Amino acid sequence: AAGVIQSPRHLIKEKRxxxxxxxxxxxxxxxVYWYQQGPGQDPQFLISFYEKMQSDKGSIPDRFSAQQxxxxxxxxxxxxxxxxxxxxxxxxxxxQLAPDTQYFGPGTRLTVx
Amino acid sequence: KQxxxxxxxxxxxxxxxxxxxNCSFTDSAIYNLQWFRQDPGKxxxxxxxxxxxxxxxxxxxxxxxxxKSSGRSTLYIAASQPGDSATYLCAVExxxxxxxxxxxxxxxxxx
Numbered sequence: 494a495a496g497v498i499q500s501p502r503h504l505i506k507e508k509r510x511x512x513x514x515x516x517x518x519x520x521x522x523x524x525v526y527w528y529q530q531g532p533g534q535d536p537q538f539l540i541s542f543y544e545k546m547q548s549d550k551g552s553i554p555d556r557f558s559a560q561q562x563x564x565x566x567x568x569x570x571x572x573x574x575x576x577x578x579x580x581x582x583x584x585x586x587x588x589q590l591a592p593d594t595q596y597f598g599p600g601t602r603l604t605v606x
Numbered sequence: 607k608q609x610x611x612x613x614x615x616x617x618x619x620x621x622x623x624x625x626x627x628n629c630s631f632t633d634s635a636i637y638n639l640q641w642f643r644q645d646p647g648k649x650x651x652x653x654x655x656x657x658x659x660x661x662x663x664x665x666x667x668x669x670x671x672x673x674k675s676s677g678r679s680t681l682y683i684a685a686s687q688p689g690d691s692a693t694y695l696c697a698v699e700x701x702x703x704x705x706x707x708x709x710x711x712x713x714x715x716x717x
Contacts, residue, residue: 524703535695535707536650549704583650587703594640595705597650 495520497586497598505604506574514569514601518586524548525567526585526595527559536583542567543589574605608633608700612708619686620716627681627711629696634677640705641670641681642695650695654681686715 498517506512518525524543528536538551542561553559556574561567571578581602585595609632619625629639638657642650654663654670656679662671669682683690693712697705 526704528705535709536697536705538704538706541703549701551704581647585650585705589703594652594655595699595703596652597642599649602647 497584497596499582499584499598499601501601502599503602503604505606507606508574508576510574510605512571512574512603514571514582514584514603516567516569516584516586516598518565518567518584519596522586522588522596523565524587524589525561525565526587527553527567527569528583528585528597530581530583530600531577532580539569571603576605579603579605608636608698608706610696610698610706610708612694612696612711614711615709616712616714618714618716621686621688623686623715624682624684625686625713627683627694627696627713629679629681629708631677631679631698631706633700634674635700636674637699637703639670639672639679640697640699641668641679642697644693644695644710646693653694683713686713688715688717691715 526541527539530536539553541549545561559569581600583600585597613628641653656672667684693710695710696708
């Protein structure tokens with residue numbers, strides 16, 4: 494079965510650079526979630542989208558923005574990167590119409606040097 | 607603000623033992639609770655999802671229970687195997703569909 498796809502899987506950036514992370518949800522899933530997991534920490538919710546509209550917002554820095562496109566894929570844009578942004582970024586998808594499991598992608602490991 | 611706590615933080619058991627992982631949450635107004643498995647540096651694998659109206663879910667050697675009123679869930683692993691070694695995360699879904707995670711229990715099953 495198709496799973497959530499995230500790209501790239503690994504990304505290395507310098508401080509103050511920008512990064513774009515992409516997420517392709519499971520086919521027919523209409524809701525996308527972004528989570529950040531720092532080293533040794535539990536995942537923290539950043540933001541979610543339903544039908545291309547932001548549905549919930551968590552602890553996402555102002556330097557970050559995200560959107561969901563007409564094909565339901567989502568992109569997380571990160572600017573003015575800081576060392577503390579180094580983390581594993583997960584995308585998850587679900588079908589909003591029914592209470593459903595959030596299916597997680599493999600994550601993008603971002604390292605900021 | 608929802609807070610999720612998992613006990614113990616780490617657990618080491620010999621192969622074949624039955625074990626219980628605990629999860630507690632402060633706000634009982636949840637939609638569901640999920641248990642995940644995470645291998646080092648890897649993604650999250652959903653193990654079980656319990657809706658707020660349910661009491662338990664079973665999958666193979668795994669059984670998860672939910673006591674919503676007391677804000678508790680347990681994950682029971684029967685006949686543990688070395689391949690079960692991983693970090694187990696409990697997460698609750700509240701308003702807006704966001705998941706709030708616990709800090710996880712790092713399980714080591716020794717051959």
